[in-house]
C-alpha cells in the first residue's frame with residue numbers, strides 16, 4: 001500500500017435496506033469502529049437512493065467520520081428522465097463517492113463504456129469522486145482476454161478526462177466471476193490486475209496520474225481474505241457487496257490491518 005493513498009473501504013449495499021434499517025446499520029457500524037480505524041482507513045457507505053437522506057442526517061448529527069456514497073447517477077444535469085437522479089442532487093446530499101459502471105448495471109441495464117464515461121464526467125463536474133468499475137467475465141478470463149477487456153473498459157470509461165482528474169478517480173477492479181459468488185481473485189491476481197490498471201493509466205495520462213489514482217479490488221471480499229488483498233502494493237482499498245450488510249464482518253474488514261501477518 002502506498003503511503004499517500006489512504007485505503008478506501010466501500011460498502012455497496014445494492015438494493016437492500018429500507019431507510020430505517022439503513023440508520024440501524026450506520027449506528028451499529030459507528031459503534032464498532034474507533035478513532036484509529038478512521039485514521040487508517042476511509043470508509044464509504046453506498047445505500048440505495050431512498051436511504052441517502054437518512055444516512056446523511058445520522059452522519060451529520062452524530063458527527064460520524066463515515067463518508068456517504070451513491071450506487072449510480074444519471075449523466076444529464078436535469079430534464080425529462082423519469083426515475084433518474086442527477087449528480088447535482090447527490091452532491092446536495094453531501095454524497096462524496098458515486099459508483100459508476102458497476103457490472104450489475106452493465107449487465108442488467110445495458111450500460112456501455114460510453115455511458116460510464118458520461119457518468120464519470122458528471123460526477124467529477126459536480127465535485128464528487130467516481131468509483132469506476134471494470135472487470136472481465138469468466139469467459140474472458142479463461143480465454144486469456146482479461147487484460148484486454150479491462151484495458152478497453154478503462155479507455156472507454158476514462159476517455160477525455162484531464163490527467164489531473166485521475167487523483168479524484170477510484171477504479172474498482174471487480175472480476176464478474178467473483179461478484180456475489182463466494183469466489184475471490186487471489187491476492188496475486190488482484191495485484192497483477194491492479195498493477196495493470198495503474199500501468200494503463202500511466203500510459204494514457206502520465207506517471208503522476210498513475211501514482212495518484214486509487215484502485216480497489218471487489219468480488220466476495222470477506223474478513224478472512226481482506227487482509228491479504230489489502231496487503232498488495234497496488235490495491236488501495238476494497239469494494240464490498242454482501243459482507244458490507246453484516247456489520248461485524250464489515251467492521252472486521254475495516255480493521256484488516258489488525259489481522260495482517
Ligand code: PEP
Nearest residue numbers: 179180218219220241242
Ligand atoms: C459488489 O457489489 O461490488 C461486490 C463486489 O459484491 P460482493 O462483495 O458481494 O461480491
